[in-house]
Amino acid sequence: TQSTRPQRMLAAVHNNATRGDPRSVVKAIDQFCRQKEWAMNIGDEKGCILDSVVSEVNPAMVLELGTYCGYSTVRIASQLPPHAKIITLEFNPQNAAVARQIIAWAGLGEKIKLIEGSSGDWIPKLKEQFGVDTFDLVFLDHWKDRYLPDTKLMEECGLLRKGSILLADNVICPGTPEYLEYIRNSPRYKSQYFKSHLEYTRVEDGLEKSIFLG
Ligand SMILES: O=C(NC/C=C/[C@H]1O[C@@H](n2ccc(=O)cc2)[C@H](O)[C@@H]1O)c1cc([N+](=O)[O-])cc(O)c1O
Numbered sequence: 001t002q003s004t005r006p007q008r009m010l011a012a013v014h015n016n017a018t019r020g021d022p023r024s025v026v027k028a029i030d031q032f033c034r035q036k037e038w039a040m041n042i043g044d045e046k047g048c049i050l051d052s053v054v055s056e057v058n059p060a061m062v063l064e065l066g067t068y069c070g071y072s073t074v075r076i077a078s079q080l081p082p083h084a085k086i087i088t089l090e091f092n093p094q095n096a097a098v099a100r101q102i103i104a105w106a107g108l109g110e111k112i113k114l115i116e117g118s119s120g121d122w123i124p125k126l127k128e129q130f131g132v133d134t135f136d137l138v139f140l141d142h143w144k145d146r147y148l149p150d151t152k153l154m155e156e157c158g159l160l161r162k163g164s165i166l167l168a169d170n171v172i173c174p175g176t177p178e179y180l181e182y183i184r185n186s187p188r189y190k191s192q193y194f195k196s197h198l199e200y201t202r203v204e205d206g207l208e209k210s211i212f213l214g
């Protein structure tokens, strides 16, 4: 039977990355996407911006919306301080199954809690189900029309504190116009745009970093 692109990406990780070495996992996926098949990972160029934000925030608790195959999950988790955790939400069971194996291959299973389901269902449950207080960093990379409703939901559920950072992928391509309009005009956020390119292409894209002011 025909394999899927995430399954072929997983095979590339098994064949080319060293078990327990997150950087080699990231490199193997980027190589696969450049040489074999494009895939919607944040990629190496925007990934460096993600890395710099993670190291600057040095978060104890991270929320990722949209695991996909786990590329950014591995990138973030490999930079977390000891005892820090990332909760990542993935809606598609097939993607989740591949992500779990890529995360395991990177040796980061202890730092990552992958939850299968939708952000709209799970964001209101994170406090009671996982004892979460607030998130220091939220990485938004799931369905682009969910960025705004989920940001409002996180505010309502008290998951953001003064100083919490939101980092959003694809604010130019495919684009998240409603989210950008809200976050750039809201007095409750201070935003900054990091110009870059759509993963593995020369098309413009960028990340929006926003600080919640409380
Ligand atoms: O569409 C894009 N991303 C949507 C991501 C969706 C992922 O988030 C999960 N999810 C998890 C939880 C949910 O509640 C909903 C979905 C979905 O199951 C999927 O795994 C995209 C597209 C391009 N592009 O060039 O076309 C480039 C990018 O960087 C992108 O991120």
Ligand SMILES: [Mg+2]
Pocket (backbone or CB within 6 Å): 040, 041, 042, 141, 169, 170
């Ligand atoms: Mg993206």
